[in-house]
Every structure is written in structure tokens, then in C-alpha cells.
Amino acid sequence: MTEKLYLQNSYIKETRSTLISNEDNLLEFNRTIFYPTGGGQPCDTGIIRISGKSYNVIDVIKKGDTVLHMIGSQLDASKGEVIQEIDWNRRYSHMRYHTAIHIIDAVVHHSAGKYGLITGSQIYQDRARVDFDFPEFSRELADRIIEDSNLVIAQKHPILIKEMTSEEALAIPDLARTEPGRELIRKLNIVRVIEIVGVDAQADGGTHVNNTAEVGKIQLSGIESKGRRNKRMNILLDTQ
Ligand SMILES: [Zn+2]
Numbered sequence: 001m002t003e004k005l006y007l008q009n010s011y012i013k014e015t016r017s018t019l020i021s022n023e024d025n026l027l028e029f030n031r032t033i034f035y036p037t038g039g040g041q042p043c044d045t046g047i048i049r050i051s052g053k054s055y056n057v058i059d060v061i062k063k064g065d066t067v068l069h070m071i072g073s074q075l076d077a078s079k080g081e082v083i084q085e086i087d088w089n090r091r092y093s094h095m096r097y098h099t100a101i102h103i104i105d106a107v108v109h110h111s112a113g114k115y116g117l118i119t120g121s122q123i124y125q126d127r128a129r130v131d132f133d134f135p136e137f138s139r140e141l142a143d144r145i146i147e148d149s150n151l152v153i154a155q156k157h158p159i160l161i162k163e164m165t166s167e168e169a170l171a172i173p174d175l176a177r178t179e180p181g182r183e184l185i186r187k188l189n190i191v192r193v194i195e196i197v198g199v200d201a202q203a204d205g206g207t208h209v210n211n212t213a214e215v216g217k218i219q220l221s222g223i224e225s226k227g228r229r230n231k232r233m234n235i236l237l238d239t240q
Pocket residue numbers: 098099102194204205206207208
């Protein structure tokens with residue numbers, strides 16, 4: 001099992017770690033700050049330094065409880081002390097987009113049931129998309145959701161990472177919004193919950209910013225209809 005430092009603190013840009021195995025340049029460390037692809041969030045990239053040499057981390061994948069790091073050139077060592085360094089601009093952009101999606105989700109969900117349900121999302125470094133099941137959808141509604149989301153951002157809500165038992169997590173109203181989500185939580189001993197204080201709480205394994213203000217302003221770059229009720233919003237954040 002890999003100790004996942006990115007779950008404890010998303011702001012660690014560099015750390016020491018120990019290489020414990022190397023199979024065809026797929027590296028396992030005792031702990032890592034590299035986020036593996038998952039939950040609609042792309043993996044981190046960056047470098048590891050070992051014995052005075054640098055290697056590019058080009059892909060990060062999760063296999064069970066283990067995080068594996070693919071490097072772009074041959075490393076002969078399979079043990080040793082390393083320094084890990086993530087591409088911070090890329091990660092921080094993912095953190096801002098990921099948090100923006102939580103805020104949009106909360107706005108949609110808490111608006112007295114007059115909107116719809118989020119069914120999926122995908123984050124990129126410079127944009128994101130959010131998919132909804134909306135009985136009725138229009139550009140005006142999408143604009144209103146983004147406007148309300150920007151109001152939440154401007155209120156500067158702190159964002160906390162909490163750990164709790166599955167019973168405690170399931171007792172929070174709206175924490176898991178779908179039955180498959182609740183089923184997943186029931187199977188966990190410890191549930192990681194991301195709380196946007198005063199706004200929303202969700203079980204989640206991604207990386208987020210510490211305050212909604214860091215998201216900046218959300219722009220709606222377009223809407224798409226993918227079916228009768230299946231609608232998509234494309235968003236952009238201001239560069240910072
Ligand atoms: Zn999240």
C-alpha cells in the first residue's frame with residue numbers, strides 16, 4: 001500500500017520518498033505526492049530525482065491500494081531514496097477545476113430540486129465539462145447556475161478534508177447522492193469527506209483548493225445536448 005500524501009495535503013509540491021520496486025520503469029514508492037488518474041481528474045506529472053539524476057514521471061496509475069509511476073527513461077535501480085516533485089501548475093489547475101465542479105454540483109443540488117442531477121465530469125488542465133440529467137435545460141438556466149456558483153466562490157468559503165467512519169458519512173444528508181455512491185461508502189472503513197464549509201460535503205478522493213476564492217471566476221464556454229435529458233456544460237476558469 002502506498003501512503004497517499006496528496007489526500008492529506010494537496011499543496012505538497014515536493015517530498016522525500018523511498019523507491020521500493022521498479023518493474024519495467026513502473027515505480028512504486030512507500031509514499032507519494034503524485035495523484036493517479038481517477039474520478040475525472042487526470043494524473044500529475046513531474047520528476048523524481050535519484051542518485052543525482054532526474055526522471056520524468058509521464059503517467060501515474062492506481063492499482064488497488066498502490067500508486068504506480070511510469071517514467072519516460074530507463075532507471076536501473078529498484079531501491080533507494082528519491083525526491084518527488086510534481087508539475088505544480090498542472091496540479092493547481094486540476095485542484096481549481098475540481099473544486100469548481102463541487103460548487104456547481106452544490107448549486108444544482110441545493111436549488112430546491114428545481115434543476116437536475118450531475119451524472120459525470122471530466123477535468124482538463126485548461127477546461128472542464130460537467131454532465132447533467134436535466135428534465136429541462138436552456139442557456140438561461142446554465143447561465144444562472146454559473147452566476148450562482150460565482151457568488152459562492154466570492155463568499156470565500158474554507159474547504160476542509162475530514163475523515164470519518166462510513167456510518168458518520170452516511171448520516172450527513174446528501175453526502176452521497178446516488179445509490180451506487182452510498183453502496184461504495186458502506187464498503188469503506190474510513191471515508192474521506194471534502195467539506196465546503198456552509199455549502200456542501202461530498203465523499204471524494206480528489207485534490208481541491210483550501211478556499212473557494214482560489215477557484216477564481218467560472219465562465220460558461222458552451223452547452224451541449226447529448227440526449228433528451230443528458231446535457232453538458234463546458235467551463236473555463238480565469239488564469240491566475
Ligand atoms: Zn472532489
